[in-house]
Amino acid sequence: xxxxxLKIKRFDPQREPASWWSEHALEAEPTxxxxxxxxxxxxxxxxxxxxxxxxxxxxxxxxSMRIDGANRLACKTLVSELxxxxxxxxxxxxxxxxxxxxxxxxxxxxxxxxxxxxxxDAPPPPxxxxxxxxxxxxxxxDDTTKCILCACCTASCPSFWASxxxxxxxxxxxAHRFIFDSRDEGAGERLxxxxxxxxxxxCHTAFNCTLACxxxxxxTQAIGEVKRALATGRVE
Amino acid sequence: xxxxxxxxxxxxxxxxxxxxxxxxxARLTNVAVISKMYxxxxxxxxxxxxxxxxxxxxxxxxxxxxxxxxxxxxxxLVDQDAAEILARxxxxxxxxxEHMGLPFDRTQExxxxxxxxxxxxxxYGKGPVMRSCKSADRTGHMILQTLYQNCIKHxxxxxxxxxxxxxxxxxxxxxxxxxxxxxxxxxxxxxxKAVLLASGGFGRMFAVTSNAHSLTGEPVAALYRRGLPxxxxxxxxxxxxxxxxxxxxxxxxxxGEGGVLLNGRGERFLENYAPTLMDLAxxxxxxxxxxxxxxxxxxxxxxxxxxxxIRPETINRYGSAPGGRxxxxxxxxxxxxxxxxxxxxxxxxxPMREPVPIQPTAHYAMGGIPTxxxxxxxxxxxxxxxxxYAAGECACVSVHGANRxxxxxxxxxxxxxxxxxxxxxxxxxRADYAPLPPRAEAEAQGALDELxxxxxxxxxxxxxxxxxxxxxxxxxxxxKAAGMREALSAVRGLKERYTQIGLDDRGAAFNTDLLExxxxxxxxDLAEVTAASALQRxxxxxxxxxxxxxxxxxxxxxxxxxxxxxxxGDVRPTRGEVRFETKPVVVTRFEPKPRTY
Ligand SMILES: Cc1cc2nc3c(=O)[nH]c(=O)nc-3n(C[C@H](O)[C@H](O)[C@H](O)COP(=O)(O)OP(=O)(O)OC[C@H]3O[C@@H](n4cnc5c(N)ncnc54)[C@H](O)[C@@H]3O)c2cc1C
Ligand code: FES
Numbered sequence: 143x144x145x146x147x148l149k150i151k152r153f154d155p156q157r158e159p160a161s162w163w164s165e166h167a168l169e170a171e172p173t174x175x176x177x178x179x180x181x182x183x184x185x186x187x188x189x190x191x192x193x194x195x196x197x198x199x200x201x202x203x204x205x206s207m208r209i210d211g212a213n214r215l216a217c218k219t220l221v222s223e224l225x226x227x228x229x230x231x232x233x234x235x236x237x238x239x240x241x242x243x244x245x246x247x248x249x250x251x252x253x254x255x256x257x258x259x260x261x262x263d264a265p266p267p268p269x270x271x272x273x274x275x276x277x278x279x280x281x282x283x284d285d286t287t288k289c290i291l292c293a294c295c296t297a298s299c300p301s302f303w304a305s306x307x308x309x310x311x312x313x314x315x316x317a318h319r320f321i322f323d324s325r326d327e328g329a330g331e332r333l334x335x336x337x338x339x340x341x342x343x344x345c346h347t348a349f350n351c352t353l354a355c356x357x358x359x360x361x362t363q364a365i366g367e368v369k370r371a372l373a374t375g376r377v378e
Numbered sequence: 379x380x381x382x383x384x385x386x387x388x389x390x391x392x393x394x395x396x397x398x399x400x401x402x403x404a405r406l407t408n409v410a411v412i413s414k415m416y417x418x419x420x421x422x423x424x425x426x427x428x429x430x431x432x433x434x435x436x437x438x439x440x441x442x443x444x445x446x447x448x449x450x451x452x453x454x455l456v457d458q459d460a461a462e463i464l465a466r467x468x469x470x471x472x473x474x475x476e477h478m479g480l481p482f483d484r485t486q487e488x489x490x491x492x493x494x495x496x497x498x499x500x501x502y503g504k505g506p507v508m509r510s511c512k513s514a515d516r517t518g519h520m521i522l523q524t525l526y527q528n529c530i531k532h533x534x535x536x537x538x539x540x541x542x543x544x545x546x547x548x549x550x551x552x553x554x555x556x557x558x559x560x561x562x563x564x565x566x567x568x569x570x571k572a573v574l575l576a577s578g579g580f581g582r583m584f585a586v587t588s589n590a591h592s593l594t595g596e597p598v599a600a601l602y603r604r605g606l607p608x609x610x611x612x613x614x615x616x617x618x619x620x621x622x623x624x625x626x627x628x629x630x631x632x633x634g635e636g637g638v639l640l641n642g643r644g645e646r647f648l649e650n651y652a653p654t655l656m657d658l659a660x661x662x663x664x665x666x667x668x669x670x671x672x673x674x675x676x677x678x679x680x681x682x683x684x685x686x687x688i689r690p691e692t693i694n695r696y697g698s699a700p701g702g703r704x705x706x707x708x709x710x711x712x713x714x715x716x717x718x719x720x721x722x723x724x725x726x727x728x729p730m731r732e733p734v735p736i737q738p739t740a741h742y743a744m745g746g747i748p749t750x751x752x753x754x755x756x757x758x759x760x761x762x763x764x765x766x767y768a769a770g771e772c773a774c775v776s777v778h779g780a781n782r783x784x785x786x787x788x789x790x791x792x793x794x795x796x797x798x799x800x801x802x803x804x805x806x807x808r809a810d811y812a813p814l815p816p817r818a819e820a821e822a823q824g825a826l827d828e829l830x831x832x833x834x835x836x837x838x839x840x841x842x843x844x845x846x847x848x849x850x851x852x853x854x855x856x857x858k859a860a861g862m863r864e865a866l867s868a869v870r871g872l873k874e875r876y877t878q879i880g881l882d883d884r885g886a887a888f889n890t891d892l893l894e895x896x897x898x899x900x901x902x903d904l905a906e907v908t909a910a911s912a913l914q915r916x917x918x919x920x921x922x923x924x925x926x927x928x929x930x931x932x933x934x935x936x937x938x939x940x941x942x943x944x945x946x947g948d949v950r951p952t953r954g955e956v957r958f959e960t961k962p963v964v965v966t967r968f969e970p971k972p973r974t975y
Contacts, residue, residue: 154885154887155887156885156886156887157885173724173725173726175724184839184890184891185837185838185839186837186839188882189838189881189882189883189891190882190883190885190891192883192888192889192890193890194415194419195591196415196419196421196590196591196592197419197421197423197424197590197591198590198591198626199424199626199720199724200720200723201423201424201516201519201716202415202418202419202420202421202423202424202590203418203419204415204416204419218723220723220724222726239561239887239888240887240888241888243888246416250416254530257531258527258530259479259527259528259530259531260478260479260524260527260528260531262479266473266477270470270473271473271489272472272473272476272477272482272489272490273476273477274487274488274489275484275488276484276486276488277483277484277485277486279484279488280481280483280484283481284481287481287513287516287520287523288516288519290418290423290519291416291418320479323479323481325479326479
């Protein structure tokens with residue numbers, strides 16, 4: 143057990159127009175997760191603290207937030223990785239609705255612009271079975287299938303902070319997942335979206351997204367591959 | 379103020395079952411999907427290991443073998459007409475997912491790759507078979523993503539972060555739902571011709587669970603409160619391999635790839651319990667065997683856990699990989715990336731060099747809202763409710779009987795989500811809107827306002843953790859009459875104290891304090907039904923194991939439990955006793971036999 147202090151950035155426009163900080167002293171095990179601590183604050187000290195959470199093990203993407211200045215999932219960040227004072231804020235660059243909850247509607251709207259769904263006019267095989275795809279073809283887009291739409295990447299991107307119209311790394315990751323799928327035929331439509339002014343060229347390879355991704359996706363590389371496809375007109 | 383909406387079909391829940399149903403129904407009628415979380419946050423996304431179908435891509439397989447495994451796995455409480463549908467339609471369901479773009483793992487020939495999973499066998503139990511289709515160990519994630527993507531493609535209308543508090547069923551006819559818009563706290567009344575519930579499980583009634591914080595079952599409780607039955611609630615599956623103390627799941631896929639369970643002496647103790655299938659025996663049995671080892675003093679370091687060992691040298695020593703192949707660390711990392719990462723992150727264990735502490739974790743509700751094979755909700759053993767449907771984990775068809783096989787929930791979602799969605803859409807084309815009763819939202823409004831204003835001395839979190847503890851201890855893997863009676867009276871005591879809670883948050887927007895309180899109310903009702911159903915079933919079958927009645931009793935108990943509330947009916951937690959009826963099990967091809975592996 144160690145003593146830790148949580149410093150949480152709070153906001154509740156129903157109560158007061160400006161944000162404030164609340165501080166909470168807790169005894170914590172090194173194996174506890176930041177989400178456990180937030181739950182304990184909410185359950186034992188202050189029921190008004192608001193945040194999203196669901197799965198509790200890093201796969202649903204609900205509890206993305208800024209922990210000591212880095213975008214992370216609270217349920218995947220252990221106390222042992224942090225110091226005795228833990229600073230928690232909502233994601234940057236997104237409208238805060240209450241405490242750690244940000245407005246995700248623009249994020250999902252940007253996601254929808256890249257047509258994040260399988261496009262193919264080719265009929266499935268006449269025997270009704272699966273389309274064929276070799277393990278190598280499958281591997282080509284494996285990394286970007288891991289995305290859980292938590293927004294850690296987009297909310298860490300300086301280009302997104304500068305212009306929230308930029309579709310952001312998460313949308314490009316989703317576009318990549320389909321562009322490089324050998325079965326998909328929508329690459330042209332998606333590359334068009336990605337090539338627009340608010341598309342991939344806004345990316346200045348700051349690498350923040352790759353560092354922020356809790357799923358370990360090499361986002362900068364994926365964006366680079368989409369840029370290359372646009373530049374060469376070839377999907378390889 | 380209350381917002382009014384009208385949609386032919388309203389679907390509650392945006393996990394695999396809700397989205398599959400939405401895609402089907404949207405072809406026929408106008409549909410709204412309501413979910414208390416963004417769809418991609420649904421718990422389907424956490425499913426790891428796979429989804430079964432006898433495709434025969436790796437080795438010979440047949441739907442009859444699969445049906446048999448499902449029936450036997452469910453300890454013969456499975457309705458065999460439903461299991462036949464599951465086994466046959468699983469094949470086209472998988473192909474449909476692939477055609478929607480789902481990135482399954484592939485064989486060298488470019489076909490969908492399959493792996494072994496607990497309880498799935500060739501030739502009626504002769505040995506394990508490779509039947510589980512998968513995307514590494516994030517199969518549920520890929521299913522959820524693919525279905526959501528297709529909903530976007532087909533412009534399905536979503537109400538994200540809307541919390542359903544009441545399901546309107548009057549005079550045997552469904553008429554809509556009442557939901558809170560979480561961002562504003564405002565109430566929305568949805569008038570519908572038909573409603574399909576797909577709200578998932580409710581494992582948060584237990585202390586150690588693989589289930590998300592959000593799995594609390596309000597829509598299921600709503601039906602029970604309205605006087606509808608819940609089926610087979612005594613059957614709750616404990617998965618053998620949860621991370622010690624945390625309950626986070628380590629998929630059976632780990633054992634499918636060769637991982638073994640070892641006791642405190644480093645022995646592969648399943649040799650003594652399930653000599654044929656060993657580590658791939660069904661979950662109910664493995665959970666009991668683990669606790670038996672612990673009780674015999676052979677837990678690790680005298681504690682209440684054993685080891686899951688996936689070190690390549692261990693797998694190769696036992697020859698436990700599929701076909702006795704030799705495996706390497708690199709291969710395991712490729713096949714099980716997420717669960718290996720979870721072992722590293724949450725336990726600080728290096729699974730390629732050391733074994734991992736595991737214990738059984740509350741995982742899956744076999745019971746739930748009774749339905750027929752087209753998702754129609756039953757009002758009793760022989761009657762249906764007009765315009766009301768259910769699918770997925772919240773429903774009980776029953777294809778899982780007394781114990782679900784691994785991979786069979788995902789199959790259930792797509793097969794019965796699809797059938798339910800189709801039936802829902804067809805119903806809406808024929809039916810008219812049944813009128814809403816006056817002020818249909820008033821009860822839900824009253825209950826929520828009362829909670830929001832509550833200033834009593836009891837805390838929601840305290841009551842919830844007491845509930846979880848008593849359910850885990852007394853209505854868990856091993857049960858007996860005295861313990862279950864204790865649990866039942868404890869739950870009823872907690873229900874009394876629930877009327878004395880006090881909340882901190884009196885706001886409207888994102889009042890999660892209020893929602894957690896409402897969720898606790900649902901858990902209390904569902905826990906009460908679970909404990910009462912378990913107490914009345916005086917036999918052991920599947921996941922329901924009683925020390926005082928250790929044998930299966932087909933003479934008296936080859937039947938489903940239907941549990942009803944005994945009095946009144948409004949939107950608040952129930953009072954009074956639980957009342958029971960039964961329904962016969964449908965037996966078509968496989969007569970009940972003793973269950974050995
Ligand atoms: C860790 C883990 C691994 C698993 N692995 C496998 C596997 O490999 N194979 C397999 O077959 N099964 C597996 N399962 C089981 C399977 O994943 C679940 O049973 C299944 O996904 C449930 O799907 P569902 O669509 O019924 O519900 P869920 O996916 O849980 O979705 C429920 C939906 O209902 C909504 N909802 C709930 N309450 C309300 C309310 N009051 N108001 C509005 N909306 C509400 C939620 O927002 C959500 O959208 C696993 C389960 C777990 C926990
Ligand atoms: S709660 Fe699901 S990712 Fe953290």
